[in-house]
Structures are given as C-alpha cells and as structure tokens.
Amino acid sequence: MLAEKYAAQIEKILAKYPDKRSAVMPLLYISQEEYGHITDEGIVEVAAIIGEDPTAVKSVAGFYTMYSKQPKGTYWLQVCTDLPCALKGADQFYADLKDYLEITDDGGTSPDGLFTVEHVMCLAACDKAPMLQCNFHYVENLDMEKMKAHLAEWRAEAAGSKTPKKKA
Amino acid sequence: MGEATKMVKIFIDEQEYEVPAGANLVDAAKGIGTDIPVFCYHPKMAPVGMCRMCLVEMGVRAVDKDSGEWVLGEDGQPSVRMQPKLATACTANVAHGMVIKTTTQAVTDARRNVLEFLLTSHPLDCPICDKGGECSLQDLTMNYGPGVSRMNFDDKQHLDKRFPLGDLILLDEERCIQCARCIRFQKEVAGDDVLGFFERGRSLQIITNSTPPFDSYFGGNTTDVCPVGALTTTDFRFGARPWEMTEVPSICPHCPVGCNISAGTRLERDAGGKAVIKRIMPRQNEAVNEIWICDKGRYGHHFSRSAGRLAQPMQKGASGSLTAATWNEALDRAAAILQAAGGDVAALAGPSLSNEDAWVLRQVVEAAGGSRLGAWPPSHGGQSLVAQVGVGVGTNLGELGKGDAVLVIAADLEEEAPVWRLRIKQAHDRGAFVVVANVRPTRMDDFSSEQPRYATGKAAEWLRDLKADHKALATRLTESNNLVIVAGAEGLTLEGSRALMQSAANLLIESGHTGKSQNGLIGVFPGANAMGLHYTGFSPEAAQAIISQPPKVLIVAQADLTGDDLAAAEWLGKVEHIITLTLWPDDVANQAAVVLPVTSFAERDGSYTNGERRVQRFYMAQGPVGESEPAWRALSRLLERLGKGRAKQSAAAVMLEMTQQLPVFAGSRFSELAHVEPQLPEIGSDFYYGGTAYKNMGGLGVQIATAADQGETVAAADVDVPKVTHARGDLWVIPSAVLYNRAPDFRPTALERLVARVPEAYVEISAADAEKLALKDGDYVQVSAGDHTVRARARVNHAAPKGSIVLPRRLSGEVTPLSLTHGTVTKIGG
Amino acid sequence: MTTNGLNIIYRERDVKNIHELKVYTKHGGYEGLKKALGMKPAEVIDVVKASNLRGRGGAGFPTGLKWSFIPQSEPVKYVVVNADESETGTFKDRQIMENNPHQLIEGALIAAWAIQATAVYIYLRGEFWDVAHALDKHIEEAEKAGFAGENIAGSGWSCKVYTHLGAGAYICGEETALLESLEGKLGQPRVRPPFPAQKGGGLYAEPTVVNNVETLANVPWIIVNGADEYKKIGTDKSSGTKVFCLSGHVNKPGNYELPFGITFRELIFEHGGGVTNGKKVKAILPSGGSGPIIEATDEVLDTPLSYEGLSKFGSILGSASVIIMDEDTDIAWVASRVTKFFKHESCGKCTPCREGTYWLDKVLDRVMAGEAEQRDVDLISNVAHNMQGTTLCAFGDFAANPAISTIKNFPDDFKKHLKA
C-alpha cells in the first residue's frame, strides 16, 4: 500500500497544494516507482489518497507520456529523435542502439528484459545530441561507443554489483 | 428570477436585437431565431469551446461613455472594432454593442472546415446508427458540411465500435467526436465523476475506471446529450429508429420528483400490433426535472411489460379459490359486497394511484357508507403541512444559488428522489448553503456545506431546538434569501415524521420563508402521488387506524400491503371481504374476494401530484395488458353500480368533476395541465442538445397553491414529539430506501442488467457495535426486530451511528420494518 | 563562450559555482529581492514596466503590464513559473535552473512581492527530474537563509516556493494548460477569458501571473540596476539580452546570451562556429518547431533579431530557438518530422488541431513514401491553413506553420518526393 509505505513522502507532497487533486502527478510517479508501471491497483490507491474517482487518475496517467502504461525494462531509455537531434544523427543512433540491443519495435525491450528503448520528442538538450534519458536521468553527447560503455555499466549494475538507479 | 433583467442591444448580421444582458450568445441568438451551430456546447453545462463549430466573427460598437450613444466613424456609420480572429460564440456572453457576423465567407468556411475535420475520423455508418435521424453531426453536415471527403479512407483510424463503459452504456469509439459532453454531464450535473478522457490528440478516448464501471444513477442522460451515436444504452441499442417512434408525454411513476418523461413508442408485431415503449427519455420541464431523469425512470418502465401482470378480473369462488371472471361479474360482485357492508368500508391507496383514481375511490367508499381513507405506506407524515407551507408556487430548485439555503433532513435523496439530489447538488455548486442533517452519512453529503448529525429518532427535536442549540447554523439558514427544507422520514416513526414536518414548518413560518416561491417545505414521500392522495382525502394516519381496526370490507388500490407490513396477512384476515385493484396477482389478491386488474401508468391517461404539488398529466403510451383497465374506470363502473350516476368515460371527465368538487384541483382541468409555454434554454426543437423527445408537448402541469401562497396565516404549532425508547441491549433499526430494489414496480422489470444492480440484502453497522457483537464485514447476520427476522450481509462501516443499524428495505423477499424500530443482530454465517 | 561580457542570466560564465547560495549572495545575490521588499509592490511593477522587459516564453508580452493586471484586492494570488521548456530546439531555461537557480528563485519572489502572491509554483517539464530535485535543495537553502518562505529577509512577508513536475506533455507550456496540469488535471488549455490574471482564470481560480524562467531571471538585475540601465541593452522595442538556443547544423551548438539586435549571421558564424562541414545554411527555424521556417537568404541572415524584426519574413522570434539546416537538408522531411511532433503533442481538446495534426501527418507520410501527387501537397497546405486561426490555443497555429511555410518556401523539396 502506497499510503503506508510512502507516508512521509506523501504527506510532504500533499502539504504543497491547497487542493489534494494537485498531488495526482507526483503520486503517480510514486506509484509507478512502486509497481514498475501504472497499474490499476496504483490508480485506485492514488485516487483514494486524493479523494477522486479512479477514472480521474487514470485519465491523468493516460494523458502524460512519462507514465508508462506497460511494464518496462529495468532501464527505460528514451532517445530524442526530434528535429535538432535528428539533424545531428539521432535517427541513426537510435537505430544502431536498437540493433545492438536486439530490439525490433519502437518501445520494445531487449531479450534480457533489461532495456526498453523508445524514441521521444525534444528533451531540451539539443546542443548535446545525440542524447537520451535513462530512467529520467539525462545522458548526453552520445555515440555508439560511449553508449556501449554505459550499457555495460548498467548491465553490471543490474547484475547486482550496484543497485539499479531508481526510476523515479 | 426577481427584478427584470437588463436588456442590451446587439447586432447579428446587421440586424439589431434586444437581449438579456450577460446571456450566453448561442442561447441569445437562438432566442431571436439565429442558429449558431454547436457540438460541444450544451446550455446545461459550462461552455468549453472545444469543438469550434460555433465560430463567428465578433466585434463591438464603440459607445460614448457620457451620452450612451454609438460613436460614429468618419463615414457617419457607427464605428465597430472586429476581433482579428474568429471567436467561439458558445464561450461569449452578450454585451451592449456586440456585433456578430454569422454569414460571412470566413464563418461559412470555418463551419465547413470543422465538419470536414470531424468527418475525417467519423465512420459514417449512419444507416445503422441509433442516432440516425436525430444526430447533430448528420444534420449539420447536411446544412454546412463539405460535399465530398478529401480524406483518404485508408487513413481513418479503426477503433472499438462496441466498448462497454458499463453494463448499460456502450461506447462506439469511432463515432465519438470528443465533445466531452458526457464527461461534463457526469461531473458538473450529476456529480458522479466517473467518465474521463484517456490519452490525447487523436487518440483521445472516453474511459471509465470506476468500480463497478459507469454506475451512476444518471448515466442514461449521457446518451441523450451525446450529439452523435457514440453512446447508446444497451437497452435501446438497435431497438428502433428515432423517426419510427411516436413520442408520448408521460410522468415517471417512481418517486415524488415527478420527472416529465417522453415514451418513445412503436407498434410492434410481437405485441399483437399494439404500441410498445421502446425507450424513455426526459421531457423538458425546467421547474421539475429540467432535461434529466434517473436510470430507474429511464429503464424501470420495463416492469409494465414483464411477465406476471394480471390480465383478467378474478373472484373468489365457493371453493375459496380465485377464478377468472368477466369485468361485469367481478364488478357486480364487488358492488354486492360493498352494499352488504353496512357502511363498514375503508380503502388503502398506494402512491402510484393517480389523482383521478384516488378521487373515484373515495367516492366509492363514501357511496358504500364508509369514510376511512388510508394512504399507503403509513410511514411518512406531514402532508397537510406541505399543503400549508410547501414550496411557494413558481419554485424552481434550478434557480437556487448564492444567498439561498437548502436543508435536507432525514432523507437519503440519492436513493429516494435522485433528480432532487442532482438539482440540489447544482444549487450547491451555484453557491447555495446546503445542509444535510441525518443520523448517518448519505451521498448528498458530498454536495453540501454542512452535515450535522442528530441522535437516532431525534430529528424533530433537533430541528425544533436548532435556534437554541446551533445558533450559527440556524441563523445562516433562516437569514438566507430563500430557504427550502426537504424532509423525509428516515429513521423516524410516522409520528416522529409528522413532528419533524411540524418543526420544519415552524422554522419556515417563524423566519418568514413561506408563501413565496423558492421557499417552503418539500416532503420526500414515497411514490409518485402521495400529495395527490392527500388532496383527495387519504392519510397515513387513517391507514394506521385501518390496520389497528380493520373494516368489514377493505378496498386495496395498488398498495403493496404485504410487502411493507409483515403483519398484513394477519390483520387482513380480520377483514371480511377484500376488493383489490392491482397489477400483480400478489398476496393481497390471494386473500381477496374480488381482484381487478389495472393498467400501469404507461397504459392509461391520468395525473399525478408531485412532491412540489405540481399536478402533471400523463398520456397513454402503450396498449393495456389483457383486459386490465385504468383504476379510475374500474372504480367508476363500480360507483355506477352503487347507484351514483353514470360511469365516467375518461380520466379528463373525472378530473373535470374534481375541479368542481375539490377546490385545490380547480385549476387542473386536463386542458390546463396540457398547457405549454416556451422554456429556456430552448431544447428539443432541433438536434443540438439531443433529439426531439425533449420537447414538451404534454404540458408543464399546474402547481397547487399552498395555504401560505393564498395569504392564509399559518401559525407555528407545538411539536408533538413522540417518545421513542428501546429495550436495553437492543439496537435501533433504521429502515432505509435503496433506489434499485425488489419492490413490485421495479423488481419484475424485464431489464435483467438493471435488476442485477439490486444489491444483495445488507445491513450497515458501526465498527463499535460490530466489535461488540464479534461481527466482521461481510458476515451473514440475522436482524430480529419485533416479529421481523431479516437475513443480510453485515457492512461494517461508518454509515451507521453507534447503537443503530441501517437496514435497507425490500432487498430480499423478507419483509423489513417500515419505520424506526429496534432489535438485535446475530451472526448466522461467515 | 560569452561575447560582450554582459551575462545577466548566465552569470556562471563570470562567477564560478554561482549555483551555491553563498557564492550567489557574495556576488550580489538576493540584493534585488531585498531592494524590492523596501519598495511598494506597485513601485516594483512600475520599474519592471519601465524596463520594457518582455516575456521570454515566446509571446513577448510586456512583463510589468502583465503583473499590473492582477487585482490587488484578492486575498489569494499566485506566481507560476513556466519551466516546461518543451519547444523543439529550446534548452535555455534548464541551463538557468542548473547553473544559476537562485536568480530564478529571486526573480520569482520579486514577482510574488509585486503582486502580493501567497505562493510560487515552478512547473518543470517532467523530464527535468534531476533539475527539479536540485532546485528543491536550492529552495530549501534559500528558505533557511531567510530569502524564501516565512518572514522573507525580515520583512514580515512570507511566500513559499514549490516545484512541480509535469510528465511529458508539450502543451503544458501553454499557460492555461499548465495551470490545469498543476491542478492535477489533463493538460488541456482553458477557454479565455477569464485570463490567468483574473479571478476565476488562474491557478485554483485565483489571479495568477505566469512567467517564463528566463523572464523572471532578468528581474533581479533590473531591480538592482534600474530600468534605464536595462533599456540601454538591446533594441528600441526589445530590451535586454536574449538567450538564443542554437542547434542543428552548427559547429558550436549551445545557448548564447546576447543583446537583442544581433543578426543570424553573427549568431551562426561568430558565436556558433559556422555550419558543420563548411556547408551553406539553407533554412532556419528561428523559433523552434512552432514558428515558420525561413530560407536563409542574405537579407534574413543580416536582419537584427528582435521581437519586431522577423515579422517581415512571416516568422517570429518566439523563444529564440534557432535551428540551423544546411544545404543538404530535405525540407519535406523537416516538415514531416516537425508535424509528427505536433501530432504527438496535440492535447486533442479542439477539433481542428486534433484532427488536423493527425491528417497532416498521414498525408506527409504518403509524400515521404513517394506515393503522393501534387494535389496531396496542395491538400496539406490547405488543411494546414484551415487549422489556423480556428483553434482553442496557439498550438494549432504552431502546428500548421511547418507545413505551410515549407511548402511555400521550399516547393522543390516536395516535388522530389512526388509520384511521376
């Protein structure tokens, strides 16, 4: 139960706003962190905390792309392929990355379940293209060589030498 | 509305008009004959400017501040400043000097373009669409749309065409035009915020994530406000084409609100060529239900066509069993019984009896020398107080708002009178001070400012002593501009309920909130016609007296005695002869000497007097079942046999007589009840707001004036508070009402999906009491109260106050107590 | 990286570690706030009005005037900082928040004092996860030091500052969509009027000022140095410096804080190190994805950049996100790419935008797949025109711009893709 497990954090969030409904977005992040993606269970719990019908919460989760409606790999890689990045070779980078991870579809996950790769719109890092976000943290000025190094590091992290970076 | 609204001058397509200041532009334009097409706009909801169909050119004439004259330009013409872009009319309010152009090329283009955009995603399956024939998209495309599609057909999205939002409403995702009317209705109007958008852009879709899905008592209204055929009821879907139906004006028979409804009927082969109701829609009556009805009213009519209706008169033969009879035989027998009664004749009338039925019934009793007229069920008192200080003539709950107050007490409006709940919710949104007093939380609490609690059974004392004990609250209520008190009888005995009504009347009288519109008392009486029974001379007190002292001959008219009173079979046993008028061969019929089959509201003409004392006329929508006849006709024929003149030939004729003999009905001739006047907002003459069924062609009804309205002084009277106590160790048993239940006018409905919503019998108990009794939520328990034993699931929650349990009535075959009593709870299973 | 030594915004270029509170205060930080607190709120608004500061979020609305719309009589008012920064090619606000966060906090609090706001909310796009969390720490520091929260700088006036993260929706940069989002709803724009500054139109229906990060980061400097000093920078109608986000085919992409009035040529060649691989510049998107794309003629390259300057080319300065495209760039592809952005980001609330972006994208796909004819290109242009001027918010106009301007300015690039 989110309400118990994250009680202190939730209390802090609720204190920020005169209207509890405003807490829906931060609470959805917590729920996503807890359950890995947006689940019906999480929606119902968030709804109870802010005193809204679950429909309102699901509706919000549906509108915003950073709430993942499907399970994702441990590392959720969002590669910017919007115009400025594309002008700097982001399309190729994105294709190479997918190939390297043996992912065929946009938004697909690598066979080992570690990496989900999707392309996204401008991330406000156009001067550092190609770039991506890994579990919401920016990784910039990339090429495949640097990328492979990052991937190796994340693999090692996932293998247990380090705890994986939190999604949220 | 009070003072005359200020009028302003506006200019539409070069024509000058005077319109009320601040009115919505679309509404104002419609009022003066200019059609501004809309999709998302709905006059009952806040404008959102989404669909962009209503784009017009908008500007303003300059006004000289000092003289108030138009400022003239160099060319001698009034100088006009037009906005650079087209503007949405639906989000604009008229103001002095406003200049609107609706026929320019820019506007014509914009309309065509918006339609083209909408049609790019639309499946164009009009030939099989339920809305075909009353669809705004279809209609507007004909009027303003492009001739051909430039969209490559393969580019269209293909979506779910049959997505169930709930078991009663289906969504066709392809047809949806994202106007959000359904979402907004549920949120703004109904207050059940269970629909929403999911995703965004062209992927935007309507969803619900509530559990259970889309179960709002008002959900059906979304199919009416949907401008296309995206939302359909599973009941009516593919049932008939709108143009095949005849719309018959009717009145919902289920509760005291008296919603005006329209029965869409069609001649059906399966019904032997008789007319059958295919759907019920709201019919506009701004003072009563606006354009809304609850789902019980929409779907509940199926009870009238369910199996088991009594089709033929019966009488008890020598053997003691009922056998079929002709009408003449049955009536002759009834007449003979009445004549042999020696004057010891009484009647019990149920609240779905019409005014006309009740009047003729009374005449029958009197003709047979009797005088006792009981109104069933004997649970709610104070009808005479409503007649004295009820809401003033012209009251419209839809106009209560800031500065006004509403006190709801001892009622669960959501369950007992859903459309009042909806309308008071909106009054609250408009700023009215809404107080919901009860021993327990009810849904209405969500839409109120304060929720005071009183001790079980103490509603009358609480209200009587309000000024002394809760001064601030009392002041706030009494000093508001307008005050309406809506009082029920939940958790009270009949005497307690009458005392509560007296407390309410006193408060209104003492603070001057009587005898004027928007002020006064409303009783939440069960059924559609409790006030009609009152005005024709029936009373619950008389019913109680009949129970304790049964007559020799009793006429029972559409009253479910055995369903409401466990002891009925026993005291009915003391009656020598029972004559019953009924839709069903029920337990009373089994004990009766004569059983007369009567028609339901749908199969006859008549009138009801609603809780706000509005006499409203309903018309025959479908053919009768078997030989059943309207109660007034059966009774009138009986009256003829009792030697009281010729039987009346029509309900209208009965009412005509009533207008002469009962002063309160003086203004209620059927022609007057059928009178209609234009209503605002104008809904129903086109398809913008959902089809032509809304149009009120059956009449707005006539509100009976209260004594206070007529200037009579009504004095406050002592509140005669009954003493209620209970044995040590007992719990108070508070019977409550649930909208969907197993009462005869609902349970036999043919619509299984709706019947499935009748909850399993339950009883609400506080956590403290549950702990004492070692009960867990969901335990199977037995409630024993007097002779009653009722089995139900325990719901351990905060809905019952400590020391009391709330026991909904009529959820199972077991008879529950009708009024406040006391008893014990024991666990009988896990 | 800087040029003329005047970094009003990017002061980290002059002062190392200015993101640290002690460094910031040592170099004049929060002096503007203290000074403002010594003035009457109306005087603060007058100074900002006189400075000619215009909104850096895109529309260039005069900031002081916006503040003056707030009805003082209302007890509850808000300042909302627009840190949504989602326009394609825009990445300036992030740098301010990362490197000079206190200047934003200070600017926002001066705005709050000027309108007597009860709280400040900084709405960051969801992807600025790390930025927001760092910003939270800076706010906490400021609070501890008495520059935010209770009894600010001993003045007796209190105002809390909060961050709020979005979750991936460009439209939340539009101020009313932002307010909806902050209220926990879908980020769909509201009907105006009422405007945010009016009762009923702002956050929780209270009067609200919404300003861009860069706009507010200018305010402390203006208060400290005065309106006249500020007006000396830039052009007549566009005062001060502007951050230009330079991206695309340039050697040194990045943020350049420069006075209004510099030219594209200076920006690209002096500051941006010229076009990559020594190519010629073919086209420029001067205002990110949402403004019309223009051909890089000499006349364009030599035009002084200001709010007023670009209108003669049918374009706008907007948020000054300058995307450079070299001579090899296929402009039809650009149109398709940018249109995909808008299709993805349309909130779906109003018909022309929801349906138009979907339709444009479909037809552009056919163009790119070589399946289209000239009449499809004409159709694109026509559909895009039909969107403009009819939508609920400016997004619809933005979304139509790329298609319209590319077809108009680069017709040959489309012809190459057509069926024979």
Ligand SMILES: Cc1cc2nc3c(=O)[nH]c(=O)nc-3n(C[C@H](O)[C@H](O)[C@H](O)COP(=O)(O)O)c2cc1C
């Ligand atoms: C579709 C759309 C997107 C916008 N995105 C942003 C944005 O990301 N950041 C921003 O500051 N302003 C954005 N704006 C402008 C804001 O609506 C608003 O004008 C601005 O925040 C006002 O602040 P300013 O006066 O300081 O510029 C956007 C406007 C539109 C119509």
Ligand code: SF4
């Ligand atoms: S123009 Fe687009 S983004 Fe703006 S309201 Fe309409 S659908 Fe939403």
Ligand code: FES
């Ligand atoms: S935008 Fe006005 S009716 Fe839809």
